[in-house]
Amino acid sequence: xxxxxxxxxxxxxxxxxxxxxxxxxxxxxxxxxxxxxxxxxxxxxxxxxxxxxxxxxxxxxxxxxxxxxxxxxxxxxxxxxxxxxxxxxxxxxxxxxxxxxxxxxxxxxxxxxxxxxxxxxx
Amino acid sequence: xxxxxxxxxxxxxxxxxxxxxxxxxxxxxxxxxxxxxxxxxxxxxxxxxxxxxxxxxxxxxxxxxxxxxxxxxxxxxxxxxxxxxxxxxxxxxxxxxxxxxxxxxxxxxxxxxxxxxxxxxxxxxxxxxxxxxxxxxxxxxxxxxxxxxxxxxxxxxxxxxxxxxxxxxxxxxxxxxxxxxxxxxxxxxxx
Amino acid sequence: xxxxxxxxxxxxxxxxxxxxxxxxxxxxxxxxxxxxxxxxxxxxxxxxxxxxxxxxxxxxxxxxxxxxxxxxxxxxxxxxxxxxxxxxxxxxxxxxxxxxxxxxxxxxxxxxxxxxxxxxxxxxxxxxxxxxxxxxxxxxxxxxxxxxxxxxxxxxxxxxxxxxxxxxxxxxxxxxxxxxxxxxxxxxxxxxxxxxxxxxxxxxxxxxxxxxxxxxxxxxxxxxxxxxxxxxxxxxxxxxxxxxxxxxxxxxxxxxxxxxxxxxxxxxxxxxxxxxxxxxxxxxxxxxxxxxxxxxxxxxxxxxxxxxxxxxxxxxxxxxxxxxxxxxxxxxxxxxxxxxxxxxxxxxxxxxxxxxxxxxxxxxxxxxxxxxxxxxxxxxxxxxxxxxxxxxxxxxxxxxxxxxxxxxxxxxxxxxxxxxxxxxxxxxxxxx
Numbered sequence: 001x002x003x004x005x006x007x008x009x010x011x012x013x014x015x016x017x018x019x020x021x022x023x024x025x026x027x028x029x030x031x032x033x034x035x036x037x038x039x040x041x042x043x044x045x046x047x048x049x050x051x052x053x054x055x056x057x058x059x060x061x062x063x064x065x066x067x068x069x070x071x072x073x074x075x076x077x078x079x080x081x082x083x084x085x086x087x088x089x090x091x092x093x094x095x096x097x098x099x100x101x102x103x104x105x106x107x108x109x110x111x112x113x114x115x116x117x118x119x120x121x122x
Numbered sequence: 123x124x125x126x127x128x129x130x131x132x133x134x135x136x137x138x139x140x141x142x143x144x145x146x147x148x149x150x151x152x153x154x155x156x157x158x159x160x161x162x163x164x165x166x167x168x169x170x171x172x173x174x175x176x177x178x179x180x181x182x183x184x185x186x187x188x189x190x191x192x193x194x195x196x197x198x199x200x201x202x203x204x205x206x207x208x209x210x211x212x213x214x215x216x217x218x219x220x221x222x223x224x225x226x227x228x229x230x231x232x233x234x235x236x237x238x239x240x241x242x243x244x245x246x247x248x249x250x251x252x253x254x255x256x257x258x259x260x261x262x263x264x265x266x267x268x269x270x271x272x273x274x275x276x277x278x279x280x281x282x283x284x285x286x287x288x289x290x291x292x293x294x295x296x297x298x299x300x301x302x303x304x305x306x307x308x309x310x311x312x313x
Numbered sequence: 314x315x316x317x318x319x320x321x322x323x324x325x326x327x328x329x330x331x332x333x334x335x336x337x338x339x340x341x342x343x344x345x346x347x348x349x350x351x352x353x354x355x356x357x358x359x360x361x362x363x364x365x366x367x368x369x370x371x372x373x374x375x376x377x378x379x380x381x382x383x384x385x386x387x388x389x390x391x392x393x394x395x396x397x398x399x400x401x402x403x404x405x406x407x408x409x410x411x412x413x414x415x416x417x418x419x420x421x422x423x424x425x426x427x428x429x430x431x432x433x434x435x436x437x438x439x440x441x442x443x444x445x446x447x448x449x450x451x452x453x454x455x456x457x458x459x460x461x462x463x464x465x466x467x468x469x470x471x472x473x474x475x476x477x478x479x480x481x482x483x484x485x486x487x488x489x490x491x492x493x494x495x496x497x498x499x500x501x502x503x504x505x506x507x508x509x510x511x512x513x514x515x516x517x518x519x520x521x522x523x524x525x526x527x528x529x530x531x532x533x534x535x536x537x538x539x540x541x542x543x544x545x546x547x548x549x550x551x552x553x554x555x556x557x558x559x560x561x562x563x564x565x566x567x568x569x570x571x572x573x574x575x576x577x578x579x580x581x582x583x584x585x586x587x588x589x590x591x592x593x594x595x596x597x598x599x600x601x602x603x604x605x606x607x608x609x610x611x612x613x614x615x616x617x618x619x620x621x622x623x624x625x626x627x628x629x630x631x632x633x634x635x636x637x638x639x640x641x642x643x644x645x646x647x648x649x650x651x652x653x654x655x656x657x658x659x660x661x662x663x664x665x666x667x668x669x670x671x672x673x674x675x676x677x678x679x680x681x682x683x684x685x686x687x688x689x690x691x692x693x694x695x696x697x698x699x700x701x702x703x704x705x706x707x708x709x710x711x712x713x714x715x716x717x718x719x720x721x722x723x724x725x726x727x728x729x730x731x732x733x734x735x736x737x738x739x740x741x742x743x744x745x
Contacts, residue, residue: 024148026257027250029185032152034246036159036178038239043163045235046228051168051214055175058206059159062182065194073189073264074257081191081269082276082287088194088201089294093301095206099213100308106217107311115229169407169460176453196442204449208479211456215468267438270506 029070036063050112054098061091148188155181166227168214172207179203190264193273329427329509331435342434346423354580358385361704368708379650380633395569400463403566407461412567412574415454419581421447426588427509429598429688440508441493444589445486448544451582452478455563458575462566470562473715474553478544480719484726485540491533491734492593495522498741512597519604523594526744529737534594536730538702541586543722545579548707552715587699588692595695598688613672616683619690620665627657 036059043056065084072080106112154177161174179202186195229235265272279285321330321338330338359374363381366373374381399408425440427433437443452475459471496514497504505511515521523534543550554562564575591597600615634650637643664686671683713721 022145024145024188027254028148028152029189030250030257032155032185034243034250035156036182038243038246039156039159039163041242042236042239045238046232047163048225048227048229049168051210051217052163052171055162055171055210058175058202059162059178062179062202065198066182066185069186069189069191069194072191076264078264078269078272078276079286081194082273084191084194085197085273086287086290086294088197089298092201092206093297095209096301096305097308099209100305103213103216104308112217113225113229167404169404169457173407173410173457192437192439193442196439196446199446200442200449204446204452208449208452208456208475211453211460212472212475215456215460215472270439271503 026070026074029066033063033066033070036060036066048113048115050102050114050117051099053114054095054102057098058091058095061087144188147184151181151184151188154178155185168218169211172210172214175210176203176207179207190266191269192266193270327431329431329433329436331424331433331437339434342432343424346434347420350420350423350581350584351577353584354577355385355389357580357584357700358388360700361707364701364704365708368705379637379646379653382649382653389573392569392573397570398566398568400566403463404461407457411454411458411461412571412578413454414457415451415578416574416581418447418451418454419578419585421450422582422585422589425508426585427512427592427597428692429685430509430513432598432685432688433509436507436509438505438507438510441489441506441511441589441593444508444585445482445489448582448586449479449482451578452482454578458567459563462563464566467563467565470553470565474546474563477546477550477553477715477718477722480722481540481543481550481726484536484722484730485544487727487730487734488533488537488540489589489593491730491737492522492530492537494734494737494741495525495530498745508592508597512592512599515596516599516603521594521596521599526737526740529733529740530594532729532733533737534590536726536733537590537594540726541590542703542706543718544586545583547579547583547703549710549712550718551707552712552718555712583700583703584696587696587703590699591692591695598692600687600691609672613668616668616672616687617665619686620661620663620668622690622694623657623661623664627654627661630654630657 040056040059040063043059044053047053047056065087068080068084068087070080072078072084102112105117109117111117158174158178158181162171162178165171165174179198183195183198183203186192186198276285277287277291279288317335318337320326321333321335326333330336330342359382362384363373374384377384377387399405422444424434425437425443427436455471455478456475459467459469459474462468493504493506493511495518496511499514499517505514518525522530524530542548546554548555554564564572567575600618602611630650631654634647634654637647637650639647667679667683667686671677671679671681673680
């Protein structure tokens with residue numbers, strides 16, 4: 001059964017079967033969630049546009065949700081999913097209030113730059 | 123759920139009701155989510171960022187479907203992609219100033235932010251690498267056809283048996299009421 | 314491989330291809346639905362122009378084919394060969410992708426619409442939730458297309474249109490919830506969100522939900538019917554896209570094929586929300602009186618209806634062809650109409666043969682075929698009724714001003730739908 005890599009036959013199909021049969025475990029989902037979380041943190045800390053900062057916060061919340069639902073499947077009960085629903089509801093409320101604050105600030109100062117929003121009182 | 127029940131479910135899955143093409147779907151959806159996430163934080167134009175975030179949210183909804191959470195996926199599509207992103211697009215159109223898309227797009231202290239994010243990434247990598255043994259490989263399969271009913275029992279049931287989140291549900295609705303009031307008061311020109 | 318394909322054609326299989334895990338037939342169903350919806354949109358275009366014309370005591374298109382039957386094809390060809398104009402300052406990528414978002418949202422709803430108990434692409438157990446979510450993605454397409462045009466009128470039209478759609482989505486969702494509430498009034502007390510489950514609940518409870526707890530089901534149906542007209546930006550709620558207002562709103566700057574994508578998305582969304590209304594309140598694929606008139610004789614009579622409908626259409630077309638003027642330059646139109654009548658007659662004959670051959674209730678291939686055709690026929694008939702209502706509204710009613718529209722959406726529809734939901738819940742608990 002040992003053949004060279006160039007010969008069509010048992011070894012190649014065996015490799016292909018092995019490659020596609022690696023089951024997707026909880027760890028895979030945790031890695032994706034960690035990547036989304038770090039991307040969200042980079043967005044919050046480095047962007048100038050306030051709207052994009054708020055969108056990065058939504059990325060962070062989605063990463064947390066993905067983590068919760070992946071663990072809910074690992075343990076086999078639905079607590080993680082219910083908590084994820086609550087976090088989604090919370091994110092909606094927070095986005096609405098945050099954007100309301102942004103709009104009322106924009107009316108006063110005509111800017112959406114985090115570098116220019118630097119006075120406690122004007 | 124005891125291992126016996128999971129063995130029963132897994133054998134049912136092996137008997138032909140298995141989800142098809144699972145690794146491919148996972149890699150496509152996960153790649154799409156991460157690539158769109160990169161696009162969210164790097165686009166100069168805020169509308170492009172919002173569209174990339176919509177793609178990320180839909181890809182994460184697909185990942186929820188793969189994790190046997192159809193109700194959470196439905197809620198994600200309705201609330202996040204259909205509600206919050208429309209709100210974001212409206213606000214982007216209201217506060218759009220052309221000069222902001224021609225300035226620099228990263229703020230003054232961006233090296234510090236990047237360093238902090240790299241430290242966080244290192245923390246995550248070390249946690250996942252060292253804690254691999256804590257996440258056992260068993261991928262149990264939750265019953266998909268009664269997912270909504272079970273979530274409903276947990277949310278609305280009696281406080282004693284299985285209705286553990288009823289109080290939290292009521293508090294969440296109160297939170298939404300407060301958020302509605304807050305958003306309306308914030309954006310009124312004259313209170 | 315052929316076994317995988319053929320195993321779904323066994324008459325004993327009674328689940329949708331998605332539930333059976335059969336990807337090939339799921340893909341075939343998707344292609345059939347796509348082709349069917351495209352043909353339906355073309356027919357709808359012709360019917361709308363002719364019906365509007367007859368409402369306004371004129372004739373409509375008469376020249377392109379016999380009685381204007383080839384007019385939609387001429388329109389499609391014209392739109393395809395038009396020049397594709399993109400505004401200079403517009404955002405190129407977003408301008409290109411905006412019609413696709415609307416089209417995707419309109420067509421993805423069809424994966425959960427059941428044309429029969431196993432004639433659906435897949436029976437998701439969150440079917441109605443999926444439908445609500447995906448149709449709210451259509452708003453994004455409109456907002457983005459108005460923005461990408463970089464011009465005042467499309468932007469205002471897009472903001473108005475999306476505000477209207479978001480407002481009426483709330484009333485629509487509450488009306489849908491009160492219909493789903495009625496599915497839980499069975500022995501086990503558990504309802505279902507799956508579309509096939511909702512029609513089966515109506516079959517089990519022996520009543521279409523529009524007639525259940527009269528007038529509660531009827532009020533919920535009326536609220537959904539009004540909200541779905543507002544959702545699809547049709548008259549009388551078409552302020553954002555009417556020709557005399559705002560110079561055609563959010564699709565002003567789109568020309569040629571891109572505009573036709575918007576129209577395709579609008580008509581497909583109309584058919585989709587009508588299918589949802591039919592599934593939730595009008596009994597989906599069930600024929601009239603399935604429980605009351607249950608004898609095999611009644612089954613046979615009702616299964617003759619598809620063939621008789623096409624036969625009636627063929628007869629009317631043939632009479633029209635005979636009544637056409639006899640001058641020589643009308644000859645080709647006369648012959649064309651007669652050929653069309655012959656085609657309809659052939660379809661009628663085919664359907665009658667299938668109805669007679671499959672009249673037994675056993676599991677033979679002919680019986681299964683006849684059942685499938687019957688389910689699809691009754692479903693399409695009810696949806697066609699809704700389509701005609703859409704055209705009737707457009708011909709009859711003046712359009713609402715935007716502030717009147719928003720006032721109705723928030724101050725009239727939302728309280729009524731909330732009230733119907735609460736009263737339905739109370740009545741459901743009392744009577745079970």
